[in-house]
Amino acid sequence: MRLLLVEDDHDLQTSLAEILRGAGYAVDVSGDGIEGLFFGQEYPLDLAIIDLGLPGLPGLDLIRKLRKQERQFPILILTARADWQDKVEGLEAGADDYLTKPFHPEELKARVGALLRRSAGHAQPSVELGPLKIDLVSQRVFNGEREIDLTTYEYKVFEYLLMHPDAVVTKTVLAEHIYEEDNDRDSNVIEVFVGRLRRKIDPEGLLNPIETMRGRGYRLNKLTRPI
Amino acid sequence: MSKVSIEAHQQKPWSLRTRLVVLAVLLLTVSLGLVGFALDAAFHRSSEAGLQARMESLVYLVLGATEVAENGVLVIDENPGDPRLAQPGSGIYASVSGAQDRWDSVSSLGVNLPEPVLIPTGESQFLPASEKTGGYYIFYYGVSWELTQGRMLPVTVTIFVDPQELQPELRAFRSGLWQSLGLAGLILVLAQVILLALGLRPLRRISEDISGIESGKLERLEGNYPVELEPLQRNLNHLLETEQANQARYRNALDSLAHSLKTPLSVIRSSLPSDDSPKTVAMDHAVTDMQHLIATRLQRAAASARSSNAPAVDVKIQLERLVSSLKRVYSQQLINIDVLIEPELAFYGEQRDFLELTGNLLDNACKYGAGQVRISAHTMDTEDDRVGIRLQVDDNGPGIAEDKREQLLQRGVRGDERVEGHGLGLAIVLEIVNSYHGEISIEQGELGGACVNITLKTR
Numbered sequence: 001m002r003l004l005l006v007e008d009d010h011d012l013q014t015s016l017a018e019i020l021r022g023a024g025y026a027v028d029v030s031g032d033g034i035e036g037l038f039f040g041q042e043y044p045l046d047l048a049i050i051d052l053g054l055p056g057l058p059g060l061d062l063i064r065k066l067r068k069q070e071r072q073f074p075i076l077i078l079t080a081r082a083d084w085q086d087k088v089e090g091l092e093a094g095a096d097d098y099l100t101k102p103f104h105p106e107e108l109k110a111r112v113g114a115l116l117r118r119s120a121g122h123a124q125p126s127v128e129l130g131p132l133k134i135d136l137v138s139q140r141v142f143n144g145e146r147e148i149d150l151t152t153y154e155y156k157v158f159e160y161l162l163m164h165p166d167a168v169v170t171k172t173v174l175a176e177h178i179y180e181e182d183n184d185r186d187s188n189v190i191e192v193f194v195g196r197l198r199r200k201i202d203p204e205g206l207l208n209p210i211e212t213m214r215g216r217g218y219r220l221n222k223l224t225r226p227i
Numbered sequence: 228m229s230k231v232s233i234e235a236h237q238q239k240p241w242s243l244r245t246r247l248v249v250l251a252v253l254l255l256t257v258s259l260g261l262v263g264f265a266l267d268a269a270f271h272r273s274s275e276a277g278l279q280a281r282m283e284s285l286v287y288l289v290l291g292a293t294e295v296a297e298n299g300v301l302v303i304d305e306n307p308g309d310p311r312l313a314q315p316g317s318g319i320y321a322s323v324s325g326a327q328d329r330w331d332s333v334s335s336l337g338v339n340l341p342e343p344v345l346i347p348t349g350e351s352q353f354l355p356a357s358e359k360t361g362g363y364y365i366f367y368y369g370v371s372w373e374l375t376q377g378r379m380l381p382v383t384v385t386i387f388v389d390p391q392e393l394q395p396e397l398r399a400f401r402s403g404l405w406q407s408l409g410l411a412g413l414i415l416v417l418a419q420v421i422l423l424a425l426g427l428r429p430l431r432r433i434s435e436d437i438s439g440i441e442s443g444k445l446e447r448l449e450g451n452y453p454v455e456l457e458p459l460q461r462n463l464n465h466l467l468e469t470e471q472a473n474q475a476r477y478r479n480a481l482d483s484l485a486h487s488l489k490t491p492l493s494v495i496r497s498s499l500p501s502d503d504s505p506k507t508v509a510m511d512h513a514v515t516d517m518q519h520l521i522a523t524r525l526q527r528a529a530a531s532a533r534s535s536n537a538p539a540v541d542v543k544i545q546l547e548r549l550v551s552s553l554k555r556v557y558s559q560q561l562i563n564i565d566v567l568i569e570p571e572l573a574f575y576g577e578q579r580d581f582l583e584l585t586g587n588l589l590d591n592a593c594k595y596g597a598g599q600v601r602i603s604a605h606t607m608d609t610e611d612d613r614v615g616i617r618l619q620v621d622d623n624g625p626g627i628a629e630d631k632r633e634q635l636l637q638r639g640v641r642g643d644e645r646v647e648g649h650g651l652g653l654a655i656v657l658e659i660v661n662s663y664h665g666e667i668s669i670e671q672g673e674l675g676g677a678c679v680n681i682t683l684k685t686r
Binding site: 009011015016078080083084085087088091092096097098100101102104105106108114118127141160 | 487488492494496499511518552583587619
């Protein structure tokens, strides 16, 4: 999952980016509203975290502009102004949730996770896929009682597919959403991740949880899709 | 008009209209009184002059009836031509004094007249009624009667007139005078009242406009006022603008203070290691304390910057905004928020305060309730909706234990303690309720959960 963090305070930006990366997200950062708008328009994002008090372009205007351009990813507002007036204005501008400074990093992770799940249509923090159970909060995957040990990138790939259950996801899209802009992306690596992921979650090859649509990409298996 | 006046602790000063009317009545009474006395005196003088002329003609009448014998004895007709001289006690008396004898008219029979004096020939003298004249008007006229052989007999004719003679005339004049002066006074006072009503109309208009500003219908004084009121209009508008600007500046200062404090706090918090070591916990608590202080103290300061003339807040529109925002935030949890508001209910306070209060209450209800939330709002006084509003927020959550309710409210008032759960939001709610001199209570609600009752006074 790829996030955009727009926060003008450099120290806070650095430490939040670190926390979010630690939670397994690809994070693009920006320190002002105009650059944030550019990123929001150009990058394939799954969620944006936007501070309201931004130089260049105020956070509220940034949100309005993104929504006007049909950018529908969830937006979480960070605000130092705890007023409901500001919260209501932010939500009316098109944001989906708010977080008041100073917040707990855990709270931020929980809100981000909840927004991503919500946009994927999952109300519950865990998803069941046949015998597989995926806890989206703790980012752990179980097959029955047995926990499957996944690397960060394997989990990222699996999570992205879970969050887009109806879509055929190309290797490029996967690469875009699990890597940040600055990373050197190689879509062939995705094939390696998917291969390893299949072997780990379905060692006997009975479930086929990830279908390959030849020449098009991958899709979560409809037969075992969560209800 | 009284609405605008500042509440006075002592007795209220008289209204301008009463002052002006009372002063006008006093002034008119004094000046019309003086005019009356002057006219009365002038009339008195002119009727005395008339009397003198009449007395003079009586002298000629008496002289016409007078004969002097050769021996100097006066021979005078009993009725010299005026019947009142022949009627005893008629009020008009004549007396003719010669060298040896004296003739008195029949009318002076039994009347105690002063002793006539002799005055030189060819002179006349008019004495107005006084103590010296025994209370009579007296007219002396000196003549000489030519006797044979060129002898001259000096004779003085004296006419006495009782002052009662003038009374009917004076009485009629006086009653006419005071009646017309009273009528004139009355007309003048009425005219004054009408003039005042017309003249003070712009003042009444300006006071109505100020009430309009008070109730939020107007932002400034825009009316077309007379020249004399223009400086007042200008100054009031200037005052309003300055107040608004100051408030905006104050609020911006508070905002930027909050912003600049909270971001470093976020940095501290996000830099804390994610463990449960006592150090981390202590730091985290310290940050929470500071967060709490900023939120409650800034709220208090912002409340003190509240405008005395806040425009009316449409309760329905603001609650609808809030509810749709909250539904967005809690979109996963299928929360049903019922809003029960009196039609056209207005809150005469700050919109920011209203949103902050109801936002925190509804947020808590959504967070701790089980999907069912109800907010109702009513005016405190059906006669005057400026008095304030009554709010009730209900949820179907577990509620708040009876022994904890008081504690929660107490903590919120002190505002400097760490409180969990309902904590910070409720502390801000308490700050706002206090700043509006309102009341708050928590009880078991109809929906089964906590039910928060609040009153906010806006007058």
